[in-house]
Amino acid sequence: MEVLRNIVWHSSTITKPDRHRMNGHKSAILWYTGLSGAGKSTLANKVEEKLFERGIHTYVLDGDNIRHGLNKGLGFSAEDRKENIRRIGEVSKLFVDAGAFVSTAFISPYQADREMVRTIVEPGEFIEIYVHCPLDVCELRDPKGLYKKARAGEIKHFTGIDDPYEAPQNAELIINTAEKDLEECAAEIMKYLESNGYIDEAGE
Numbered sequence: 001m002e003v004l005r006n007i008v009w010h011s012s013t014i015t016k017p018d019r020h021r022m023n024g025h026k027s028a029i030l031w032y033t034g035l036s037g038a039g040k041s042t043l044a045n046k047v048e049e050k051l052f053e054r055g056i057h058t059y060v061l062d063g064d065n066i067r068h069g070l071n072k073g074l075g076f077s078a079e080d081r082k083e084n085i086r087r088i089g090e091v092s093k094l095f096v097d098a099g100a101f102v103s104t105a106f107i108s109p110y111q112a113d114r115e116m117v118r119t120i121v122e123p124g125e126f127i128e129i130y131v132h133c134p135l136d137v138c139e140l141r142d143p144k145g146l147y148k149k150a151r152a153g154e155i156k157h158f159t160g161i162d163d164p165y166e167a168p169q170n171a172e173l174i175i176n177t178a179e180k181d182l183e184e185c186a187a188e189i190m191k192y193l194e195s196n197g198y199i200d201e202a203g204e
Contacts (some may be wrong), residue, residue, distance in 0.1 A: 019099030025056050026198045027096045029121065030103040033114060033168060034131035035160050036146055037138035039177040040105040043131060046186040048103055056199060057100040061088060076157040082113050089117035096125050109159045111166040129189065130171040133178045135160050
């Protein structure tokens, strides 16, 4: 594009490793993906609480909240979903560069879109968390009444009903929220972060 020819990347004086040293921990994207009602936002917020209690810099980007501002105006077609995830990926990368853990709670139904985000950060900075919950269980939960509306034809392009969900093939973590309670699920994620050197183990 012609406009990009006159835009030059400006490197920061303070680097990401500098921020890691100051914060005392690494940074990464915790990418929660799964069907509506699987528990993505609930789990992301619980993990954020645990990180925050340990003095770790963290922030949650929630799908519904983002569509009230940054992605206001985007619909739910495959093209709009792709753009939705692209923007979130770029914002998430900024959080990682700033030395924070950023949790993203989005259905993000397409494998290619999630992999695109993985490619824009460094190896190890994208942690895909498949929040697995069977469709029938998600429908029974239906906390926002969306499945009922989708079944009635009031909502089009609803993932799991008339649009597909492509489950992760190589997620770093698979969390089964239909079989485990919230504390157990959050503990699995914290253990992963400790075991892989993103954060210190509790008590250290």
